[in-house]
Amino acid sequence: MTTIAVLGAGKIGEALLSGLLDGGRDAASLLFTEKHPGRGAELSARYGVEAVSVPDAAARADVLVVAVKPQDIEPLLADLAPSLKPDTLVVSLCAGLPTSLYESRLPAGTPVVRVMPNTPMLVGKAMSAISPGAHAAEEHLALVEDLLSTVGEVARVPESQQDAVTALSGSGPAYFFYLVEAMIDAGILLGIPRDLAGRLIIQSAVGAAAMLDEGGQHPVILREAVTSPAGTTIMAIRELEKHGVRAALLAAIEAARDRSVELGKATEDR
Ligand SMILES: NC(=O)C1=CN([C@@H]2O[C@H](COP(=O)(O)OP(=O)(O)OC[C@H]3O[C@@H](n4cnc5c(N)ncnc54)[C@H](O)[C@@H]3O)[C@@H](O)[C@H]2O)C=CC1
Ligand SMILES: O=C(O)[C@@H]1CCC=N1
Numbered sequence: 001m002t003t004i005a006v007l008g009a010g011k012i013g014e015a016l017l018s019g020l021l022d023g024g025r026d027a028a029s030l031l032f033t034e035k036h037p038g039r040g041a042e043l044s045a046r047y048g049v050e051a052v053s054v055p056d057a058a059a060r061a062d063v064l065v066v067a068v069k070p071q072d073i074e075p076l077l078a079d080l081a082p083s084l085k086p087d088t089l090v091v092s093l094c095a096g097l098p099t100s101l102y103e104s105r106l107p108a109g110t111p112v113v114r115v116m117p118n119t120p121m122l123v124g125k126a127m128s129a130i131s132p133g134a135h136a137a138e139e140h141l142a143l144v145e146d147l148l149s150t151v152g153e154v155a156r157v158p159e160s161q162q163d164a165v166t167a168l169s170g171s172g173p174a175y176f177f178y179l180v181e182a183m184i185d186a187g188i189l190l191g192i193p194r195d196l197a198g199r200l201i202i203q204s205a206v207g208a209a210a211m212l213d214e215g216g217q218h219p220v221i222l223r224e225a226v227t228s229p230a231g232t233t234i235m236a237i238r239e240l241e242k243h244g245v246r247a248a249l250l251a252a253i254e255a256a257r258d259r260s261v262e263l264g265k266a267t268e269d270r
Contacts, residue, residue, distance in 0.1 A: 004147070005031040005061035007054060007076060008068035009043050012093055015121040016065060016151065017047055022124060023150030033057050035072075058083040063143070065091045066102075070263045073097060077105040084110065089140050093117055095166045096263025099133030099159060111136040113144045116162055116170045117152075126152030127169040131159035163264070167256035175252070180205055 004020070006013045009032040017030060027048040033056075034040035040051035057064060058080055068076050073094060084090075090102055090112045099112040106112075112133035117126050128148045132141055141156065148154045157165055180201055187197025211222055227233040240246075 001026060001029040002063060002143070003029050003031065003061045004063045004065060005033065005052070005057035006065045006067055007033045007057060007080070008066065008072070009034045009039065009051075010067065010069075011119065012117060012121070013065075013067035014043060015119050015126075016067065016093075016117070017043070017049055019121045019124060019126065019151030020147070021047055021049075025150070031057050031061055054079040055083040058085065058088065061088065063089045063091060063147070065093060067093045070094045070096050070267070073101070073267060074105075077102065081106050087111070089113065089136075089143065091115055091144055094263075095170060096163065096260040097267060098264050099131070099136075101264070101267050103133055103135065109135050111140045113140055114159055114162055115144065115148065116165045117148065118169050118171075118173050120173055121151045124151055127155070127172075128152060129155045129157045129162065129165040129169065131157055131162055133159075163257050163260035166260040167253045170260075171253075171256050175249070176205065 004025075006016055009017065013032065013034075017032060020030060021027060030047075030049045031052050032040075032043065032049055033054050034043065034051055043049065044051050052060070054076065064080070064084075066073070066076065084107055086107065086109070088110070090106065090110055092099070092102060092112065092114050093116070095116070097114070099114050102112040103110060113136050114131045114133065115128055117128040120126050121128075126148065128151075130141060130144050130148070145154045145156075183201045184194065184197045187200065188194060192200070208222070211217070212219060215222070227237065
């Protein structure tokens with residue numbers, strides 16, 4: 001079985017390890033590296049996956065999945081480059097970082113695949129978008145697709161769209177959590193106990209998500225079906241429009257896209 005090492009086991013690195021194990025992968029085929037020893041010991045105990053050094057991971061794994069913050073990439077690549085075996089596939093989960101950055105720091109010809117996943121990976125419902133670097137072939141894309149399809153859905157996109165994808169689905173879960181949080185607060189405002197408000201809103205979110213996912217109907221049709229003439233929903237929609245919620249979402253997602261571009265540029269400037 002292919003050995004996979006996750007370099008940097010923070011939130012998304014852990015989500016990947018946990019998702020792969022839940023998807024049936026053997027713990028012996030996984031490795032991870034973690035800068036903080038306490039965190040490494042905690043994860044090894046929780047998942048039964050071995051924590052190793054970056055050079056050990058490079059020596060033993062067929063696929064290296066980079067999951068450090070973009071700001072931490074340079075020391076990691078400097079540590080990795082001397083011990084990387086030819087043909088080891090490098091998979092980047094980092095926002096903003098182009099495949100060309102890896103190609104310029106790692107041995108010539110290293111295949112790199114850029115991925116933007118999201119945290120629902122923890123429950124097997126990730127949305128991941130993948131793009132090949134200059135030396136990644138169909139076999140590399142197929143391998144990454146196979147790996148990530150055990151933890152959710154996978155789409156192939158041109159690398160030029162990865163910053164936009166990062167703003168949409170990479171950060172996307174946070175927007176929904178924010179909305180749920182605000183709606184629970186509205187319940188508190190209306191005098192509903194917090195526990196009950198949470199149940200009402202979370203189950204509404206789960207139900208709405210299932211209708212979007214399974215029904216095949218456009219969100220506009222689904223919203224119209226809830227919106228009765230002179231009823232309650234249209235009163236709420238009027239307030240959402242008045243407060244510019246749609247425009248706020250467009251501006252927010254554009255700002256996230258711009259930040260992803262900026263994170264990539266910061267590495268080019270070094
Ligand atoms: N959190 C999210 O929802 C998503 C994050 N990403 C990307 O994943 C990457 C990681 O993000 P998070 O997991 O949120 O960050 P995090 O800060 O939770 O995890 C990063 C981990 O890498 C470790 N680390 C840093 N340098 C290291 C090194 N040289 N060797 C070994 N371990 C090292 C840190 O100790 C930390 O545990 C980022 O590049 C981010 O853009 C992508 C999609 C979604
Ligand atoms: O906020 C971030 O930068 C990362 C990338 C996508 C989701 N979280």
